[in-house]
Amino acid sequence: QPVLTQSSSASASLGSSVKLTCTLSSGHSTYIIAWHQHQPGKAPRFLMKIEYSGSHIKGSGVPDRFSGSSSGADRYLTISNLQSEDEADYYCETWDRVWVFGGGTKLTVL
């Protein structure tokens, strides 16, 4: 089954941009992934689905500041004009009869 690799942490300044990476394991580079945001004490939130081509479909109400892209086995989540409320854990996931999450990236907004 696929394995997803994420950096454990990232940080960026208020108003700047950050690009989070999710890497699919060998043999799974064409898989679709999804990004979810999880703020402490809140329900997780679906952000978007990203295909191998880079095309992505966002969840309802997700701001335009959030965008997705793809390159080979890497899937990216870019957040522009960072706001304090973007400070959260970000998880990618994929599926192949079972569902797999990456370890998550803790984003700190400085």
Add this chain to the structure above:
Amino acid sequence: QVQVVESGGGVVQPGGSLRLSCVASGFTFSSYGMHWVRQAPGKGLEWVAFIGYDGSREYYEDSVKGRFNISRDNAMNTLYLQMHSLRVEDTAVYYCAKGELKDSWGQGTLVTVSS
């Protein structure tokens, strides 16, 4: 609006059983597969189980196979997770999520397995 609300969590001894429920509203429940996902203290999200829209497909994470059973009642718009032979490592917040993409999540219910 779309909403899923979990309940049924609590404290249970190792080896015990518990049934979680998730009541859905704001969408046609019978048209969507549903997931259970958990988060242990200090850990990341872990997928637990999935059931197809009509209950004909079920998939489980390896560590819960044979101990947990996912089911649904489409007439009652309710998803269930029956958990048996609970272990300390099953301690987590359990979330239900709508659809194969998990495009809507609940707030979760805490399950604590402890003697």
